[in-house]
Amino acid sequence: xDGPWPIVMSDSVSTQDxxxxxxxxxxxxxxxxxxxxxxxxLSLALRSLGxxxxxxxxxxxxxxxxxxxxxRLQESDQNLVALHLSRNFGHQAAVTAGLDHARGLVVAIMDxxxxxxxxxxxxxxxxxxxxxxxxxxxxxxxxEGVLKRFGxxxxxxLMRAMxxxxxxxxxxxxxxxxxxxxxxxxxxxxRLRFVRGLRSFVGFRQVGLPYDRPAREAGTSKYPxxxxxxxxxxxxxxxxxxxxxxxxxxxxxxxxxxxxxMVWALVDAFGTRSAPxxxxxxxxxxxxxxxxxxxxxxxxxxxxxxxxxxxxxxPTYLVMKPRPVIVRRSRPKKRSLAEPHSPLRGPHRYRxxxxxxxxxxxxxxxxxxxxxx
Numbered sequence: 368x369d370g371p372w373p374i375v376m377s378d379s380v381s382t383q384d385x386x387x388x389x390x391x392x393x394x395x396x397x398x399x400x401x402x403x404x405x406x407x408x409l410s411l412a413l414r415s416l417g418x419x420x421x422x423x424x425x426x427x428x429x430x431x432x433x434x435x436x437x438x439r440l441q442e443s444d445q446n447l448v449a450l451h452l453s454r455n456f457g458h459q460a461a462v463t464a465g466l467d468h469a470r471g472l473v474v475a476i477m478d479x480x481x482x483x484x485x486x487x488x489x490x491x492x493x494x495x496x497x498x499x500x501x502x503x504x505x506x507x508x509x510x511e512g513v514l515k516r517f518g519x520x521x522x523x524x525l526m527r528a529m530x531x532x533x534x535x536x537x538x539x540x541x542x543x544x545x546x547x548x549x550x551x552x553x554x555x556x557x558r559l560r561f562v563r564g565l566r567s568f569v570g571f572r573q574v575g576l577p578y579d580r581p582a583r584e585a586g587t588s589k590y591p592x593x594x595x596x597x598x599x600x601x602x603x604x605x606x607x608x609x610x611x612x613x614x615x616x617x618x619x620x621x622x623x624x625x626x627x628x629m630v631w632a633l634v635d636a637f638g639t640r641s642a643p644x645x646x647x648x649x650x651x652x653x654x655x656x657x658x659x660x661x662x663x664x665x666x667x668x669x670x671x672x673x674x675x676x677x678x679x680x681x682p683t684y685l686v687m688k689p690r691p692v693i694v695r696r697s698r699p700k701k702r703s704l705a706e707p708h709s710p711l712r713g714p715h716r717y718r719x720x721x722x723x724x725x726x727x728x729x730x731x732x733x734x735x736x737x738x739x740x
Contacts, residue, residue: 390471428455480619491543500571503542
């Protein structure tokens, strides 16, 4: 990205000698249009608190100029930490990676599209200082399309009705959490993460802060309808067993309806009705029963899918490490056939096997891939 960079130099106390007082986790996926403005506003909000901080930018497999812009911002701010995932693992995986690597005594989560205002952080911190362990932002109004607003409205109310937990209405991932809450979240074994549901599951003292969610300032939404539907399904399957119970209820209702239809058919068969029997009622019953069976199989399939993915125990994310700088050297002189191999470079360095490879370091939910030199 060319042009002037409105970079705000941090004048907070260095956080290198110990953990910062607050960490802000920001997942990013192709956010080159908003990244610089986000950094400027977020730095101003954190500096106004007068405490040590770190900004943890999680690059979720961006394919635009976002990685390079993060590198340039890092050069000017020692409190900015970058985490580059090996591919696009999704928003919830990026948030999980940030929580696993955040060092702050309190940790905030916010989106990188500026729809979560950084200026709200001082109010979140103030409510945390009042004794609350979790302060989540509640979206009072949304500056988005009618279809998306209706989808969010229906999703949160369906989650409230179907979930075994009391998940706050209209609250996303924008929140501030105490260190003990973050440690509790990081200790949960789920690999398919629905962070706002897990946040409700762990409990502690929680309070909401209403705010008006502004429209996106630049760029396009990285959460299309397809991903929103997938997130809604994962949330329902992860935090509710009621859909499975509904399958049982549908089966009982279908069996009752089938018994009633059988009685009606027997009465009609032995009655005095002379009109020829049509196919309409038969087709309706067959289609209705087929639809119920397919819906039931789909619900059961979602739970089996969740079990299958969890059973594989694949990491939620993978973190890339910076590549080492390769220095080209002059080509060595040719050796004669009689000259023995160098003990450091020849085939006798590792007798009969390849050199041992270092095992990647692993957190509970992801891997930090080490570079093998």
